[in-house]
Structures are given as C-alpha cells and as structure tokens.
Amino acid sequence: MGAGDEVDFAHTDVAVRNRAAKARALAVHAWHRGLGGADLLALGDARRRDFARAAGVHPPSTLETWRAAELLDAKEAWAARHPGHPAAAREVPEERSEWI
Known part of the structure; x- marks a missing residue:
C-alpha cells in the first residue's frame, strides 16, 4: 500500500461479517416478537434505533444493515x-404491539 492509499474499512470482510451478524440479531429479535420485514422497514429512524438497542446491538448506521x-x-x-x-x-409475540 503506497502513501496516500486509504483502507475502506466499511467494505472489509470483517465489516461485512459484522453487518451480517447484526442483521441476524435484529431479525431474531423481530421474529420472536411477531414482526415481519415490512414492520421493521416501516419503523421510523428513532424507533429503529430503539429496536436495535432492545435487541442488544448498537443501532446500525446505515439502512444496509436493516x-x-x-x-x-x-x-x-x-x-x-x-x-x-x-x-x-x-x-x-405479544410484544408486537409495542413496536408497531
């Protein structure tokens, strides 16, 4: 790597694996609460951040993780x-109403 070359950490194998793990954690949390994909996408940004915290993960910084x-x-x-x-x-599944 020469001087001035920058590593794009967002696209390293580690970053891709971390995003996949976070997506799985969010999906598992949503599944057990009776939420579907459309429900997650319908949440506003603030509610998605709250949901991620409730799932035990740091809120995703991009919609890609969603x-x-x-x-x-x-x-x-x-x-x-x-x-x-x-x-x-x-x-x-009774927690579904908490999120939608």
Whole structure:
C-alpha cells in the first residue's frame, strides 16, 4: 500500500461479517416478537434505533444493515412450510404491539 492509499474499512470482510451478524440479531429479535420485514422497514429512524438497542446491538448506521427485513421474509416463508418445527415458534409475540 503506497502513501496516500486509504483502507475502506466499511467494505472489509470483517465489516461485512459484522453487518451480517447484526442483521441476524435484529431479525431474531423481530421474529420472536411477531414482526415481519415490512414492520421493521416501516419503523421510523428513532424507533429503529430503539429496536436495535432492545435487541442488544448498537443501532446500525446505515439502512444496509436493516436487511434483517429480508431475513425475516425468508424466515416467514420457511416457517409457513414448516409450521410444526420448533424454530417456527415465536417466543413473545405479544410484544408486537409495542413496536408497531
């Protein structure tokens, strides 16, 4: 790397893995509260930050991390095909109304 070359940390393998892990944590938290992808995307910025904190992650700085919505849509489709599977269950769906 020459003088003046800058590393774009936002696009390193570590950054990509960190965003994916954060998206999964957000998706899991949303899933267990009965929220879908559209619900997450419909939240305003302040509510999304609150939601991220409630999920135990630092609020994402870009909408890119909110691809958790895509993960939720995939999980919803999977759960519809496997309704009796334990992973299709939601832990606290009564909390849905807190967020929407």
